[in-house]
Amino acid sequence: MRLDWLQPFSLTLASAATGYIAWIGHVLTLPAAIAFPALWSLARSRRTAGLVSAVYFLAASRGLPQGVAAFYRSDIWPGLILWIVASSGLVIIHAVLWSRGSGGWKALRYTIAMILMAVPPFGIVGWAHPVTAAGVVFPGWGWAGLAAVTAGLAILTTRYRPAAAVTLAGFWLWSAAFWTGPQIGWQWQGVDLQLGDSLGRDTSLSRHSDLVATLRSERRPDTAYMLLPESALGFWTQSVERFWQRQLAGGDLSVIAGAAVVDQDGYDNVLVRVSASDSEILYRERMPVPGSMWQPWLPLLGRSGGAAAHFFANPIVSVGNQRLAPLICYEQLIVWPVLQSLFYDPDLIVAVGNGWWTKETTIVEVQRVSTQAWARLFGKPLVMSFNI
The missing domain is CATH 3.60.110.10 (Carbon-nitrogen hydrolase)
Known part of the structure; x- marks a missing residue:
């Protein structure tokens, strides 16, 4: 019996776990979001890429349905609808830009997705953006750190992903070992x-x-x-x-x-x-x-x-x-x-x-x-x- 479903299922499960762990509310877990582009790029079909994206964004924003219900003092259904609709734009971006190609072409397409997620109009609901992890992986690096994480995320969609993953994970562990929070403004x-x-x-x-x-x-x-x-x-x-x-x-x-x-x-x-x-x-x-x-x-x-x-x-x-x-x-x-x-x-x-x-x-x-x-x-x- 062929197990064609096993790879999409594994990617989907891993993406859901990535979204949940990265956005659980602890600053040192934010870099878990870096795994998302690798999972997206490993999809063998546009449908799987869309599913991987959907579970990541839904897991990352899982508090939205309950929050909306509390805000409007209503049942859970309006929140569920908003949760799905708001995430759909981000899912569409990643599904449309997914490609069977590899190497620089796929990296370029993911870079475009990152940019679209960051600026209006799609950036209006661009939550759970993986580049947010730059401050944990490269604290104090400023724009160079942002560029390094952006490049690393793009490389994770290519065959060089093992090297990129090891490098980013190393910086993450080093940062976590010596982590200090931001200073409080004087006065x-x-x-x-x-x-x-x-x-x-x-x-x-x-x-x-x-x-x-x-x-x-x-x-x-x-x-x-x-x-x-x-x-x-x-x-x-x-x-x-x-x-x-x-x-x-x-x-x-x-x-x-x-x-x-x-x-x-x-x-x-x-x-x-x-x-x-x-x-x-x-x-x-x-x-x-x-x-x-x-x-x-x-x-x-x-x-x-x-x-x-x-x-x-x-x-x-x-x-x-x-x-x-x-x-x-x-x-x-x-x-x-x-x-x-x-x-x-x-x-x-x-x-x-x-x-x-x-x-x-x-x-x-x-x-x-x-x-x-x-x-x-x-x-x-x-x-x-x-x-x-």
Whole structure:
């Protein structure tokens, strides 16, 4: 009896394990994703290549159905549908670009797939990108490390894959043996909250007073800038601005926090800076969460609402004499926002999120480790603040 099914089955099983292990939420397991291009290239048919890709991306994003169900307070089915639909674009890319050819031709086609996964429009859902592992394999190498991992991923699709696999695994083990996390920005302090879905929805003065009290109680003596999570200040209005300036009066503390700025077309998901003397909108999110926040189909239906996407705007913002690379929530899971910001050589990376809806999933942990990996790759200090 011929066992033609054995090789596709083995590749599919290995790809699912790769997606699960790489994106389990531990920074040192990220390089497991490097195995994916090798598995993809070993497929003997386009159908198998598509299946290998599908199980990798579905395993990597396995927390999405449960997270969507929690966000919308619904059953699991809307989340399952979004999970499959969102992954389908990435599967199509890898199925279409797969080839029976070998050598440089296959490496070139996989390189094209990597680029398409990293930039819009496909990069909008380009999560679980294997190049994210560059910061663990080559910490501190910067653009050279990114180039080395990109080249290694491409070589893994050729007959030279054993040499590439051994080389990358060696650097991975060396890095793991001496791993240290990113430094924390000098004079910066991130504050994590556990306020669940009330953060950003409870806009009462008592909630704002509680946040101020939390900052005062947790502030270290050397802290000049404190970071609060996405949506921490709710709707950013003149009343909220005046309240915070009064609360900070007489001190030298600056607070950077998430908020929403509403206009007639919808809203911007932003980071604001407020101190005793002034305030400003620092950053407008480049890529809100597709579906739940960014809803580009609404204008086509004659409706307004949803978060605006400022795709390539404001990659760098300034606070005092420091240049920041800001990342809000979903931007930590995809490639182009962080690379665009790092192109401008910021002084530190600032990452915030509001992950109350991700309980019992690894989504927030994956956000954290992805951002840590990019920070280590470029040797940048990192400050993070999340609500769960």
